[in-house]
Amino acid sequence: MCYALRRTQRGSTCGRMGTTGSPESNRGAVPECFLGRQPIYDGNLEIRAYELLYRRNVADATASFVSGDQASADVLLEAFLEIGLPTVSPEQPVFINHTAVLLAMNPIVPPDRCVIEVLEDVEVNAGTIACLQRLNSLGYKIALDDFVYSEVQIPFIRLAHYVKLDLRALSTDDFSRHVEILKGFGVKIVAEKVESAAEFEWSKALGCDLFQGYYLRRPEVLSGRRIPANRLSAIALLAECIDPDKSAAEIAATLSRDATLIYGLLRLANSALYARDVRIESPVQALLQLGVDRVFRWVSLLVISGSDNCPAGYLGFALQRARACEIVAQQYGNNAPMAYMAGLLSTLDSILSAPLPDIIQPLPLDAGFKRAILKREGDLGAILEAVLGYEAGNFNAAAQHGFSIQHVQSAFWEAAAYSARMIADLKVVAGSEVP
Numbered sequence: 501m502c503y504a505l506r507r508t509q510r511g512s513t514c515g516r517m518g519t520t521g522s523p524e525s526n527r528g529a530v531p532e533c534f535l536g537r538q539p540i541y542d543g544n545l546e547i548r549a550y551e552l553l554y555r556r557n558v559a560d561a562t563a564s565f566v567s568g569d570q571a572s573a574d575v576l577l578e579a580f581l582e583i584g585l586p587t588v589s590p591e592q593p594v595f596i597n598h599t600a601v602l603l604a605m606n607p608i609v610p611p612d613r614c615v616i617e618v619l620e621d622v623e624v625n626a627g628t629i630a631c632l633q634r635l636n637s638l639g640y641k642i643a644l645d646d647f648v649y650s651e652v653q654i655p656f657i658r659l660a661h662y663v664k665l666d667l668r669a670l671s672t673d674d675f676s677r678h679v680e681i682l683k684g685f686g687v688k689i690v691a692e693k694v695e696s697a698a699e700f701e702w703s704k705a706l707g708c709d710l711f712q713g714y715y716l717r718r719p720e721v722l723s724g725r726r727i728p729a730n731r732l733s734a735i736a737l738l739a740e741c742i743d744p745d746k747s748a749a750e751i752a753a754t755l756s757r758d759a760t761l762i763y764g765l766l767r768l769a770n771s772a773l774y775a776r777d778v779r780i781e782s783p784v785q786a787l788l789q790l791g792v793d794r795v796f797r798w799v800s801l802l803v804i805s806g807s808d809n810c811p812a813g814y815l816g817f818a819l820q821r822a823r824a825c826e827i828v829a830q831q832y833g834n835n836a837p838m839a840y841m842a843g844l845l846s847t848l849d850s851i852l853s854a855p856l857p858d859i860i861q862p863l864p865l866d867a868g869f870k871r872a873i874l875k876r877e878g879d880l881g882a883i884l885e886a887v888l889g890y891e892a893g894n895f896n897a898a899a900q901h902g903f904s905i906q907h908v909q910s911a912f913w914e915a916a917a918y919s920a921r922m923i924a925d926l927k928v929v930a931g932s933e934v935p
Contacts, residue, residue, distance in 0.1 A: 611639035
C-alpha cells in the first residue's frame with residue numbers, strides 16, 4: 501500500500517497526494533445532515549419540548565425514508581453529535597421516534613434531555629413492554645405517538661408519561677372520548693396537528709396538556725456537517741464492545757484504527773452533556789469517562805444509520821501515516837502514542853472533505869498538539885512534516901528536521917505493511933469485505 505507521489509526505490513506510484521499530504525479524489529463537498537424540529541407548547545404557548553423529525557435535505561417538508569430504524573438512528577446521531585443538542589434544544593427535552601429495534605437499545609441521549617416516542621406500529625408484546633420498563637428504570641419518559649385506544653394498548657399506557665392524539669386522524673367524538681379515557685391513567689395528553697386557533701382552544705378546553713401543529717409553528721430544518729464513519733471500523737468496534745473479555749485499552753486500540761471514530765468519540769466525551777473538569781484527550785481516557793456501554797450505544801447507531809462515506813482506501817492511508825509517525829517517534833525518543841494520534845487526525849481533511857483547521861480547532865485538545873498538526877510545530881510537528889514530506893516525494897524534509905532519510909523510509913514501508921494487516925484484521929472482526 502503505497503501513497504508516494506513519485507517513484508521510490510521500493511516501487512511505483514500507487515496514489516496521489518493533496519496539498520496536505522492526503523489522497524486527492526473527486527469526492528464532493530462535505531456531506532451535510534439535516535434535522536427537522538417542531539416545538540411542543542403548553543396552554544400558555546410556552547415551548548416545553550421539541551419533536552425531532554427525520555429530513556434528507558433542507559427543502560423537505562415531510563419525512564421520506566425506507567427504513568424506520570435507519571431514520572431514527574440518524575435523528576439520534578444528528579441531534580446528539582453532528583448538530584448537537586445545545587443547538588437543537590438548549591434547555592427543553594426532545595421527543596425522538598423509536599422503532600422496536602431502537603427501543604431494545606439504551607439511548608445515547610441522557611434521560612433528562614430525551615423523551616422516547618414509541619411509534620404507532622410498535623407491537624404491544626412481552627418484549628416491547630420489557631423494553632419500556634427498562635427505559636423507565638433508566639429515568640426515560642415515554643410518549644405514545646399517533647395513539648388510538650384499545651385494551652391491548654393498556655400496558656403501554658401504564659408505562660407512558662405522554663400520549664399524543666392526532667386531531668386529523670380522530671373524529672371530534674373519538675378525540676373527546678380518548679381524552680376522557682386517558683385522564684384516568686394520569687398521562688399528559690398532547691394534541692398534535694393543531695391547525696387553527698379554534699382547534700387549539702377546543703382541545704385545550706377538553707383538558708389536553710400540550711399542543712403541536714402548523715397553527716403554532718411549522719417544523720424548521722436544522723443542518724450540520726455529517727461525520728462519516730467507515731462501516732467496517734464501526735462494526736469491528738461494535739464487536740469489541742460486546743466482548744466481555746475485552747479491556748478498555750483493547751477497545752481503544754481497535755478504535756484508534758479509524759480517525760473519524762476517534763474524532764467522534766472525543767466530541768462525544770467532551771460534549772456539554774458529558775463534559776467534566778478534566779479535558780478528554782485520548783481514546784482510552786474517553787472510554788473510561790463514558791464507559792464501554794455508552795460507546796457501544798454510539799457505535800450501534802453508526803452501524804444502523806449506515807454512515808459509510810469513508811472509502812476503505814482512505815482508512816488504509818490514515819493508518820499508514822499514523823503508524824509511520826509512531827515509528828519515527830519511537831526511533832527518536834518522542835511520545836509515540838501522541839505521534840500516532842497526530843498522524844491519524846491529520847488525515848481528517850481528506851476523509852471529511854473539509855479544511856483541517858475547521859476540524860481540529862474545535863476539538864478539546866492541547867494547544868501545542870493542535871499546532872503540531874496544523875502548523876507542524878514542535879517535535880510532533882517535525883515528525884509529521886518528515887512523514888508528509890516522504891509521502892509527497894520530498895525526501896529532504898526528513899533531513900531538514902534532523903531525521904535520517906533511511907529511518908523515515910523504513911518507517912514508511914513498515915507502516916504500509918501495518919496498514920495492510922490492520923485492514924485485514926478489520927475484515928475478519930467485521931465479517932465483511934472492504935469495497
